[in-house]
Amino acid sequence: MCIFCQIAKKKIPAEIVYEDEKVLAFKDIHPIAPVHVLVITKEHVESVNELVDEQLAGRLILVGKRVAQDLAISEKGYKLLFRVGADGGQEVSHIHLHVLGGAKLYEEIRAE
Amino acid sequence: MCIFCQIAKKKIPAEIVYEDEKVLAFKDIHPIAPVHVLVITKEHVESVNELVDEQLAGRLILVGKRVAQDLAISEKGYKLLFRVGADGGQEVSHIHLHVLGGAKLYEEIRAE
Numbered sequence: 001m002c003i004f005c006q007i008a009k010k011k012i013p014a015e016i017v018y019e020d021e022k023v024l025a026f027k028d029i030h031p032i033a034p035v036h037v038l039v040i041t042k043e044h045v046e047s048v049n050e051l052v053d054e055q056l057a058g059r060l061i062l063v064g065k066r067v068a069q070d071l072a073i074s075e076k077g078y079k080l081l082f083r084v085g086a087d088g089g090q091e092v093s094h095i096h097l098h099v100l101g102g103a104k105l106y107e108e109i110r111a112e
Numbered sequence: 113m114c115i116f117c118q119i120a121k122k123k124i125p126a127e128i129v130y131e132d133e134k135v136l137a138f139k140d141i142h143p144i145a146p147v148h149v150l151v152i153t154k155e156h157v158e159s160v161n162e163l164v165d166e167q168l169a170g171r172l173i174l175v176g177k178r179v180a181q182d183l184a185i186s187e188k189g190y191k192l193l194f195r196v197g198a199d200g201g202q203e204v205s206h207i208h209l210h211v212l213g214g215a216k217l218y219e220e221i222r223a224e
Contacts, residue, residue, distance in 0.1 A: 033223050048177050049186055058170030061194075065160050068196070074161055077197025079221065082173075084180070085189025087216050103223035104199050109191065111145050111215035 004094035008042045018067055023059055025067050025099075034102025035073050039063050045095045048084045064099045073101035116206035120154045130179055134171055137179050137211075146214025147185050151175050157207045160196045176211045185213035 006012040007026060014026035017037055028036040039060050041051075051057050061080065068074040078101030083090040118124040119138060126138035129149055140148040151172050153163075163169050173192065180186040190213030195202040 032221055048173065048192060049180075051173070051177065054167055054170035054174055056170070057173040058166035058168070061160065061163070061169040061173065062166055065163065068161075073199070075197070077195075077199035077202065079196065079200045080160060080194040081221075082192040083189075083219075084191065085187070087185070087189035087213055088191045089217060089219055090189065100221060101199055105201060106220070106222050106224045107195075107201055108218070108220045109144055109193075109212060110218050112218045 002044060002092070002094050004038075004040050004092055004096060005044050008040060017070065018063055020059075020063075022056060023063050025063055028098070033100040033105060035068075035071050035078070035099065037064075037067050037071070037099040039067065039097040039099060041095055046093050047090060047095055048082050051095060060095075060097045064097050067099050068101060071102075077101065079105060079107070114156060114204070114206050116150075116152050116204055116208065117156050120152065129182065130175055132171075132175075134168060135175050137175055140210070145212040145217060147180075147183050147190070147211065149176075149179050149183070149211040151179065151209040151211060153207055158205050159202060159207055160194050163207060172207075172209045176209050179211050180213060183214075189213065191217060191219070 007014045018025035025039045081098040119126045130137035137151045193210040
C-alpha cells in the first residue's frame with residue numbers, strides 16, 4: 001500500500017492538522033518552510049493527471065486555504081503547489097498539495 | 113480595472129489557450145519555463161484567500177490539467193502553483209494558477 005494511503009488509513013502516524021471524509025492534511029516530515037503541510041485525498045489518486053472529480057479538486061484547494069488560516073499564515077501569504085510527474089518533481093505517486101508558508105519565501109523555478 | 117479582468121473581458125490581448133464561461137487560460141508574457149500558462153477566474157477574485165466556491169476552485173485545477181494535456185506536457189509532468197499574498201510572492205491581485213512545464217524543472221523554495 002502506498003505511504004500516503006497508509007497515512008490516510010492511520011497505519012502510519014502523522015501530525016494531522018485537518019481531516020474530513022474526503023481529504024487529510026498533515027505536516028511534511030521534511031519541511032522546506034516554517035509551515036509545510038501536505039493535503040491528500042483519502043482515496044488513492046496518483047496525481048493531478050488522474051484527478052477527474054472537480055469537487056474533490058476544489059476541496060484540496062479550499063482545505064489548503066483553511067489550513068493556512070488555521071496555522072495563521074493566511075494573511076502574510078503562502079504557496080499552494082502540486083508537483084505532477086517526473087518533470088514536475090513529484091516524489092510520491094499519490095496526489096498531494098503542498099501548503100508552504102510561515103516566512104517570506106524565496107522561490108526559483110526554471111527549466112534545467 | 114485590474115489587468116487580468118481586462119484580459120478576461122478581451123480589452124487587453126492575450127494568447128488564449130482555453131476558455132469557458134468561468135475561467136480563461138493564457139500564456140504568461142514572461143515565461144519561466146518552456147510552457148507557462150496562467151489560469152484565471154473570469155470573475156474578479158483577489159487570491160486563494162478570497163476563493164469560496166469549491167467548484168470554481170476545482171475548475172481552475174482541472175483546466176490546468178487540461179491545458180497540460182492540450183500542450184502535450186502532461187505525460188512528462190508539470191507544476192501547478194498558486195502564489196498567495198506577499199509571503200507567497202503573488203504579483204497580480206487576481207487569482208491565477210501557474211501551469212509550468214515543457215522541460216525537467218529545477219525548483220528551489222525556501223524561507224528567506
